[in-house]
Every structure is written in structure tokens, then in C-alpha cells.
Amino acid sequence: MTPAIQDATGVELHLVEDDEAMRSSVSRWLTLAGFTVHTHGRATALLPSLEYGAPAVVISDISMPGMSGLELQQALLKKDADLPVILFTGHGDIDMAVRAMRAGAYDFIEKPFDAERLLETVRRACEKRRLVLENRALQMQMQEIGGLHARLVGSSPAISHLKRQVLDAASVDANVLLVGETGTGKEVIARCLHDLSPRSQAPYVALNCAAIPATLAESELFGHEPGAFTSASQRRVGSLEQATEGTLFLDEVVSMPIDVQAKLLRVIEQREFCRLGSNRVRQANFRLVAAMNIEPREAMERGLLRNDLYYRFNILEFRIPPLRERKEDIPILFTMFAEQAAENYQRDMVYPDAGTVAALMGYDWPGNVRELKNVATRFILSPPAQGEPFIPFKAAASGVERPEIGLQEQVRAFERSLIEDALRRHNGNIRAVLEDLRLPRRTLNEKMQRYGLMREAAIQP
Incomplete structure (x- = not known):
């Protein structure tokens, strides 16, 4: 791999050439032109490293031992049909290069090639790749916005402001506190934050703290081992563990007993916990979204919410407007x-x-x-x-x-x-x-x- 300064498009080059002298010469020329260049002596060395959406352009010789450049092109296009592949070809490979162009190759350059023509072709390919990736990102954003509009229906100033907050916060892996009256849709907001986030493929776990008896709150949250208490006959995986790599939504968090709030605070700070009846430390990897139906200051004044826990919750605080x-x-x-x-x-x-x-x-x-x-x-x-x-x-x-x-x-x-x-x-x-x-x-x-x-x-x- 040759270190270089990344070009303005943000697209990197992957050069596949079995001739070491040719590989070194082309890599050096492209690096001096300002591109990031990764070099590979075999096509099979490149294939596993490129996936759909990679910000990359591939430059490959056609005739190589093992997997040919043409076979590499077909394999790459199965992964990403819009990935630009530029092929080097000798005079005798012209017919093959034409077939490759028809099969989806971006361009081919005949050896010995003109350096300026190579540079111009690479620049055009990088610009095309940048535009394709930008268009995909915009389409994904529109899908996200469309999905959000379908869930948070309405176009009033209050709900429009909330939609913007959700879109801005979805990709940020920070704790969120939702404050709103009963029936305003706090769980809908929590689910939107999860589904639009990088954690969307992992579990979304919702726990209604008001529906859990105080004596079972700690077990519901942390889980327990058999024999941890009188009625604990079987192992139970708690909500903290179920939400691993996903999102944990704690609804009506002010209903959680104060002593359990203190233990939750430690989990948020240390990012680890133990099941009841166990000394094994488990890692806590989740995004926390909490909700309450009264003002936080009132909850703290009434002794329903620990001050230090509130300050951990409200990295982002959303007010859900009443109807x-x-x-x-x-x-x-x-x-x-x-x-x-x-x-x-x-x-x-x-x-x-x-x-x-x-x-x-x-x-x-x-x-x-x-x-x-x-x-x-x-x-x-x-x-x-x-x-x-x-x-x-x-x-x-x-x-x-x-x-x-x-x-x-x-x-x-x-x-x-x-x-x-x-x-x-x-x-x-x-x-x-x-x-x-x-x-x-x-x-x-x-x-x-x-x-x-x-x-x-x-x-x-």
C-alpha cells in the first residue's frame, strides 16, 4: 500500500497489476497527482476488501495469472454495478477490452499508455463515483425522511421542528431524553431514533418502568441467575443485555425506584454491569432513550428522579408537543x-x-x-x-x-x-x-x- 494525500473527491484508487515495475511506476505517478493509491499484485487480493458503496475506482491489467482483469471486473460489478473499473490492455487484447466495455467496464487504456490520458480517465471515473455515492446518500436520506413523515404525521411548526430534531439526532450515538404528556407519541419518537440510526439492525428494547413492580425492577433491568432470590428458579436476561448494540428505551423512567436509578447511573458511567446473583462483569453497549411525562425539574424536586441521572440522560432533550x-x-x-x-x-x-x-x-x-x-x-x-x-x-x-x-x-x-x-x-x-x-x-x-x-x-x- 502506498501512502498518499486523498484527492478532493474522497475516492481512493485500487491498482491491480502483476508486473511489479509497472505497478510501482503507475502508483507513483497517480500518487504525485494527489490520489490515494492501494496496490495489489493479484486480483484475488483486492476482491475481499471492496464492498457495495466503497468510495473507490479500480484500475486493473487484463492479462494476469490466476484471476484475470476481466473476471475481476465481473466479480466487482456483482458487488456494485456502478463501481468504475478501468482496464489496461495490450494490443492483442483490444477485442477483449471492447467486450469488457460492453459488459460494464468504465474505460480501457492500451499499453504503452499516455500518462496524461490515464490521469484524465481516472479523474473522470473518480468524479463519476463521487456523484453516484452522493446520489445514493440523497436517496437514502429521502427514504429516511419519507419514513419519518409517515410516522410523525403532520406539518405544523411544532411537529416539523421535532422531525428535524429526530433526523439530526438519529445518527448521533448520544443519550436522548423525551419529555411529553401521556399519549403524545414518545415511544414512536424513540422507535424513529432507533430505526434511523446506525444501530437499526440491532435490537430495540422498550421497558415501561411504570408497569414493573418495584421489587422486580432491578431484575427486569439487569437480569438474574438461578437462585439470585427466592423466586429466581431460572436464568433471566435483562433489558440491558437484550439491547446489546441496539437501543434501550426506558418509558416513564421516573417510576423506576431511586435505588435502581443509582445502579443504572453506574451502568451509564462505567458501561458495564452484572446480573443479579453473578460476579461476571458484562459490557453495556446500547443507546439509551428515556421518556417522562412530567417536567424533569418537577420530578427531581419531588424526589422521583436523581439529579445526577438526569444530567446523564439529557445530552439531547426533546419536548414532544401536546396535540x-x-x-x-x-x-x-x-x-x-x-x-x-x-x-x-x-x-x-x-x-x-x-x-x-x-x-x-x-x-x-x-x-x-x-x-x-x-x-x-x-x-x-x-x-x-x-x-x-x-x-x-x-x-x-x-x-x-x-x-x-x-x-x-x-x-x-x-x-x-x-x-x-x-x-x-x-x-x-x-x-x-x-x-x-x-x-x-x-x-x-x-x-x-x-x-x-x-x-x-x-x-x-
Whole structure:
């Protein structure tokens, strides 16, 4: 391997040549031109080191003992069809080189070659590889964004800000604290952080601390060996161990006993733990995401959360907005939940009318998105008779006062929900949306801009 300065494209060169003098000469020339060059005397030495997506260009002689350059090219293209392979060929190998070009080789250069032509060919190949990798990265990012939009539905400023936070934090292997009221979707956020992270192929383990008896909390977290306590008849693998190389989500962490919080703190700091009843030290390798439904300062003042544990949790802290702070998302969320209920229960889909939307917008939703989902399900299972108003919340029937919103706000919300729903149903196809809503293109553009709606947000991957 020859050390060199990496070129501006970030792409490295792999030179395969069995002639040592030729290999040394070409490597030196390319190195002086500013490329990172890795040299290989045999094709079989290169093949295991290059995988799909490698930032690389391969330069290979065709005629070599063992695996030929042509065989190497075919093997590499099976791994990555867009990998540029440049072939050296003698005069007698021209027909073979032409066949290689037809089979996917980037270019071939006849020996003895012109150094400047080689340099120009390599530069073009590196630039092509850079563009291919950038395009793949953008496509992956769009898939991630599309997947996130499908899970965190809505385009209000509050939810848009949260989506940006999730995308920014997903690739960062840091602890995250989620703070939000019950029903706001904290576990959905935790799952998004895991699925968009480098740990996505490893386990995602969710532990609801509020659902575990205090006496079993330590065992659930750390696991235990047989005989560790009276009822421990079998070995148990705890959540810390189950989440190895993945993500551990601790929901309602303020319900965890204070003494167990102290032991969890040590795991976070030392990155190791022992099962109950065992002295064997095990490594803790997971990303921690914790959630609570009260303000951290209040939890600490009430003695529900250790101060030092909180400071370990909140490297990144996200505030999950309650539904009353993102009311413009209610119509599209309600429609989505109604469609899901219609499919799950095999009922006809009933779309909310203007009166239903106004009723939904006029309620404060103390149960947040979870309550909205339940109401949408009830709307499908027990729809109002024709001409009857739909009462989405039981509080209205018992005479509890509910907040009112003006007619103009109701009309805007309804119009926005219609456009957003059409974009989603037609997967961002503007022509289909125009035909569905019977709107001129200019009018649709103006309304989408007014309501902050983006076509890209509606495209499902």
C-alpha cells in the first residue's frame, strides 16, 4: 500500500497489476497527482476488501495469472454495478477490452499508455463515483425522511421542528431524553431514533418502568441467575443485555425506584454491569432513550428522579408537543386513524365533514394523539346518522365546557386538511391532486405555500 494525500473527491484508487515495475511506476505517478493509491499484485487480493458503496475506482491489467482483469471486473460489478473499473490492455487484447466495455467496464487504456490520458480517465471515473455515492446518500436520506413523515404525521411548526430534531439526532450515538404528556407519541419518537440510526439492525428494547413492580425492577433491568432470590428458579436476561448494540428505551423512567436509578447511573458511567446473583462483569453497549411525562425539574424536586441521572440522560432533550399545540395536524391525523380503523375492522371509510372537523378542532385533547386515535376508531365503528353531529369527546355530553375557535380558523383548518389528505392519498402526485380537488395549478401552489405543505412530505418510500 502506498501512502498518499486523498484527492478532493474522497475516492481512493485500487491498482491491480502483476508486473511489479509497472505497478510501482503507475502508483507513483497517480500518487504525485494527489490520489490515494492501494496496490495489489493479484486480483484475488483486492476482491475481499471492496464492498457495495466503497468510495473507490479500480484500475486493473487484463492479462494476469490466476484471476484475470476481466473476471475481476465481473466479480466487482456483482458487488456494485456502478463501481468504475478501468482496464489496461495490450494490443492483442483490444477485442477483449471492447467486450469488457460492453459488459460494464468504465474505460480501457492500451499499453504503452499516455500518462496524461490515464490521469484524465481516472479523474473522470473518480468524479463519476463521487456523484453516484452522493446520489445514493440523497436517496437514502429521502427514504429516511419519507419514513419519518409517515410516522410523525403532520406539518405544523411544532411537529416539523421535532422531525428535524429526530433526523439530526438519529445518527448521533448520544443519550436522548423525551419529555411529553401521556399519549403524545414518545415511544414512536424513540422507535424513529432507533430505526434511523446506525444501530437499526440491532435490537430495540422498550421497558415501561411504570408497569414493573418495584421489587422486580432491578431484575427486569439487569437480569438474574438461578437462585439470585427466592423466586429466581431460572436464568433471566435483562433489558440491558437484550439491547446489546441496539437501543434501550426506558418509558416513564421516573417510576423506576431511586435505588435502581443509582445502579443504572453506574451502568451509564462505567458501561458495564452484572446480573443479579453473578460476579461476571458484562459490557453495556446500547443507546439509551428515556421518556417522562412530567417536567424533569418537577420530578427531581419531588424526589422521583436523581439529579445526577438526569444530567446523564439529557445530552439531547426533546419536548414532544401536546396535540393542543399542533391543532392544524388534527384533521390529517384523524383521517389517517379513521382509514386504519376502516381497514382493520373491515368497515367502509367515512370521511369527516366540516362539522366534524370543527368539533375536533374545538377540543383540547388531554389524551393527545392516543385519544384522537380512539375517537377516530369510534367514528368508523359507530358513525353518526345522516344529519346528526358527531360528538368526538364524551366531555361534551356531560356538559363540560370546551374551548371554541372562530369560523375562519375552522375553515382554514378544513381546507388545509383536504389538501394535505389529497397529497397523501395521491403520494405527492400534483396532477392527480389537481384533478381530485379541481383546482388550477397556481391556486394549489399558493395554498400549499400558505399552509406550509410540501409535496415531498407526502411521498411514501
